[in-house]
Amino acid sequence: MKWNESVLSLKPYQPGRTVDEVKKQLGLTEITKLASNENPYGSSELTKQALSEWNQSFALYPDGYATVLRSALANLYNLRETQLIFGNGSDEIIQIISKSLLEPGKNTVMPTPSFPQYKHNAVLQQAESREVSLVDGAHDLNEMLNKVDEHTSVVWLCSPNNPTGLYINHEDLITFLDQVPSNVLVVLDEAYYEYATAEDYPDTLALLDKYTNIIILRTFSKIYGLAGFRVGYGIASEEIISKIEPAREPFNVNSIGMHVAARALEDQQFIDECKKKNTEGLEQYYRFCKESNLNYFPSQGNFILIDFGIDSDEVFQYLLTKGYIVRSGKALGFPTSIRITVGTKAQNDNLIQFMKEFIKTPV
Numbered sequence: 001m002k003w004n005e006s007v008l009s010l011k012p013y014q015p016g017r018t019v020d021e022v023k024k025q026l027g028l029t030e031i032t033k034l035a036s037n038e039n040p041y042g043s044s045e046l047t048k049q050a051l052s053e054w055n056q057s058f059a060l061y062p063d064g065y066a067t068v069l070r071s072a073l074a075n076l077y078n079l080r081e082t083q084l085i086f087g088n089g090s091d092e093i094i095q096i097i098s099k100s101l102l103e104p105g106k107n108t109v110m111p112t113p114s115f116p117q118y119k120h121n122a123v124l125q126q127a128e129s130r131e132v133s134l135v136d137g138a139h140d141l142n143e144m145l146n147k148v149d150e151h152t153s154v155v156w157l158c159s160p161n162n163p164t165g166l167y168i169n170h171e172d173l174i175t176f177l178d179q180v181p182s183n184v185l186v187v188l189d190e191a192y193y194e195y196a197t198a199e200d201y202p203d204t205l206a207l208l209d210k211y212t213n214i215i216i217l218r219t220f221s222k223i224y225g226l227a228g229f230r231v232g233y234g235i236a237s238e239e240i241i242s243k244i245e246p247a248r249e250p251f252n253v254n255s256i257g258m259h260v261a262a263r264a265l266e267d268q269q270f271i272d273e274c275k276k277k278n279t280e281g282l283e284q285y286y287r288f289c290k291e292s293n294l295n296y297f298p299s300q301g302n303f304i305l306i307d308f309g310i311d312s313d314e315v316f317q318y319l320l321t322k323g324y325i326v327r328s329g330k331a332l333g334f335p336t337s338i339r340i341t342v343g344t345k346a347q348n349d350n351l352i353q354f355m356k357e358f359i360k361t362p363v
Helices: 019-026 045-053 067-077 090-101 117-124 141-147 170-179 238-247 255-264 268-292 312-321 345-360
Strands: 084-087 107-112 128-133 152-158 185-189 214-219 232-236 303-307 337-341
Touching: 045 255, 067 084, 067 255, 084 090, 084 238, 090 117, 090 152, 090 185, 090 214, 090 232, 090 238, 107 117, 107 141, 117 128, 128 141, 141 170, 232 238, 268 303, 268 345, 312 337, 312 345
Parallel strands: 107 128, 107 152, 152 185, 185 214
Antiparallel strands: 084 232, 214 232, 303 337
8 A cells, every 4th residue: 555654654543441441341330531621511401402302304414504503603702604614523623724734845833742633633734843842831932933934834822721721821822923923823722711710811702803813723522511523613714714614524514513512502501600610620629739749730621630740650540440530641741640620529529539549558
């Protein structure tokens, strides 16, 4: 076979272990998964109603224009419908952007550690990846600017950043955008923005008119609790959307997913409640870390990265035997830390108790 060398250099995405897999392996009957930053409260009751109301034929292709969902989002955010693009999760929007702007001879600038699909898609497009290490868990915006040159096509910003949970505040973002050349696309990946509570977290939608070289990525997979439907979207100027639309696969978002997502937007009270409970859950972990003298990053997402100062696989395996799936930091660039999705109060309490037991366990 005459394989593309860029494909051969990559490893496929490794999803977290499934609940059923862990149950079978360890002989456990109860498993709590806090590894993939899913919403522990599920989704709005309106989404369940939407499913029961679905009566369209499965034989028909989805609405390629995403008419209903497009209209709902445009109304919610006071946007023009032509400022939106939809994807099979925001992951696909990352792929669409990469296909549209990256090729041999061009480069892209990104933070590291961060969401791995930025680099993954750059490799597939045979573009140069210029990775800039985080400083104390945060984007090094000055160094990222230094990496931008006449061959740079895309800059990726992840805020709140996965896996640290730190964010780029309004002032720093404005300072950065003012210095990026207008012909370089800046991607503001805001998969977790609904969870952010910081007063200086930027209102990026308000920046669209001034900065015509930005695109904002958001998703229904996190706080909306619809990860199983794979619906994400991008918001940008009409010119940017029109330029990247040809790279979008036809009928790329499934019919039921669009229908359910549109109904989910109607229940902003559910979103507010999840945000409040998430903030309370983070405080549970902050108290544990302070009492246990463990370092952590204060998070604006629905997860927390905690440094145990030892091989993170040891912590991961111990918690796994107790029926809790978390994420070892080894694959995330933090080999002595674990990333925990904030669960319900009871889930957090139980997991914290097991982590306390682990700390007291003699080596």
